[in-house]
Amino acid sequence: MTPFTNRNLPKRPPHILVVGSLTPPDADDWLKGKLSELSTSVFLALERAGAEFRFVEASDAQCLPEALLHSYDGLLVLGGGDADPACYGQKPIVETIYGVNLEADRFELGLIRQSATNNIPVLGICRGMQLINIAFGGTLHQEIGSGFHNGNKDNSKMVSHEVNLFEGSRLHGIYQKNTLTIRSAHHQSVSLVGKGLVVAADAEDGTVEAIESVGSAWVLGVQWHPEDPQASQEDFDRLLATFLNSRKDSADTAQSASETCI
Template identity: 40%
Template sequence: MHRHEVEPPGPAPVGGPRIAVLVSLNFPDLTEPVADLVRRFTGTALATLRELGADHRLVDTSADALGDPAEAADLDGLLVLGGGDVDGALYGVTGPVPHSYGVDRRADDHTLAAIRAAVAAGRPVLGICRGHQLVNVAHGGTLIPDLEDHRLHRGGPGQPMFLDEKVTVTPGTRVADLAGELRLTVRSGHHQAVDRVGGGLVVAARADDGVVEAVEHPERWVVGVQWHPEDPDGADAHRRRLFAGFVAACARPA
């Protein structure tokens, strides 16, 4: 997959915040149907940032030349999108992971370093799906390698991967403020999830089976959501509220 397939057309906004966007466009095991999802989701995320007045620098973490991950702290915010599984060794799993898919340790290491650099510099961070999981791992948390009962979280064999999932948002959290309601229908397609919440983070939403669906830092603008607000089949209003809050935070001085 090439960058031009996801970059929105037209000139970039002038005067708004500049946001680093990390995503792997060609991670291992990528099939054409999943590549089409990555195109749609990434394109929607970038277009939404632009509509909200933000410029972006896209970093393809599957590319050969990645540069210094600490450069994420030089911009006004960091958005980490979805993709393949996080390497189990990064959260204490040494054996094989059932249904493991798309693992790229080099991309994991680069993204974790970028998250830590952005957090240390006081930049807002938004993680989506894989990005949400890496936000948790970056704070010392762990993941459930494979959800035994996946029915609420992704389609089964022969079904579409993504489905509508109900989540309950924790009152008083930043996610609650961004969402504007405590009961959401979101787009999900995941077989892994946050297990032990990382240091300094709190749970901001759960699925009906108790699985953690969002985390955040109570004092810093650091948010991770397991679902995909950038799925164009989801609610446009929810995506815009979440992204607008993120862009507004990026526009403020660190």
């Protein structure tokens, strides 16, 4: 008789926790609509990939990060408003900071740090990448100006440009090429890179476009919006597939996401 082990069980689909702040303070209806559109694009991509997921609004979380993460194989942090400079030891020095929600910042930073502690893979998009950097002790440029990385001063218009993928990086391994055409709309960027992270891609003006963890832990952040409807769906699906496949290779018996705190 064949011994009964987890190897005999079909692998369950990955359970992904998606977190973001889709209604940041002072956001107008256009921005809220855009954040909703982008998040829907992420949800559809996860469904295409066969993943199960749950979205948590960071500004209205109902439990602690360590309790919430118990049932998930990965954490995906969405884009949104700016992080409060207090989170990286600074005061606001520009007037263009928008959508600040310190409660949401603290919750998402807690999730990222707890995921790193639990060796849970983390993928961050735009604001999500910036929060990864902050969680690891890094800082941000509070204003990089308009033009190359956004279509106008209020970040309401995306632009396309190339990024350089660093050979030897996890990101380069995903795409197997040195450049990638992306869609972006951001006015802040990584300054001091967090401890245990390295730059995986940059733009022609030197702006950090991607960061990733050193060693076996799977943590990756991209400054651009791979989920934008005008971006390459193939590129986004490839990124998501690698993220989803980075979970522990086992059919575990963790309680279902629906049983975790609400």
